[in-house]
Amino acid sequence: MLVGITILLVFQLIGEVTAYFLGGFVPGPVIGMAMIAVVLTLTGGKPVLEPAHRQTLDTSRTILANLGILxxxxxxxxxxxxxxxxxxxxxxxxxxxxxxxxxxxxxxxxxxxxxxxxxxxxxx
Missing domain, CATH: 1.20.5 (Single alpha-helices involved in coiled-coils or other helix-helix interfaces)
Structure with missing residues (x-):
């Protein structure tokens, strides 16, 4: 789960940096979410990246399943x-x-x- 959260946060950071340089036209988390969706889609069949791919998806599912608690x-x-x-x-x-x-x-x-x-x- 730690690897999945780290990957999610890294993509959010990349999105924030991208949004900063684009002048904040699109929020950073939205850019990061789009980027991780593209990366996960493109790397879904790669055996080397499968553990990180699976952990990121499992972490995302766990967070979404428990979002109502917040x-x-x-x-x-x-x-x-x-x-x-x-x-x-x-x-x-x-x-x-x-x-x-x-x-x-x-x-x-x-x-x-x-x-x-x-x-x-x-x-x-």
Whole structure:
């Protein structure tokens, strides 16, 4: 399983690097997933690569089979606190929206500040 996870993470890293150099037009994990799908398809019949191929597929199947477990805690928390959501749902929505806007504004401000400090803007 360790070999399979390593292969998956290496392809995600390759995808992230590729996405960086492409300007982030396509997310890195999507590029990595497409690349590993192509590589696994092309190397499926090679006896030398069969162990790595099999371990990667087995690891992927195990992760996908257990993916629902990651959503159980959030779902249980929501169900347990439906009364709070009903009573304070509007306030929660307002807080989430406001904090999202504030986070976006601060992120843009910091980006502009770092860009100016690093000489990214010539005439500002």
């Amino acid at each position: 959503f159980v805690p959030a779902g249980v928390g929501i169900i347990q606190h439906l009364d709070l959501i009903r009573d304070r749902g509007l306030a929660l929505l307002a807080i989430v929206l406001l904090s999202t806007v504030i986070t976006l504004a601060v992120t843009v401000w910091i980006f502009i500040l770092v860009k100016r400090l690093s000489g990214g803007y010539a005439n500002d």
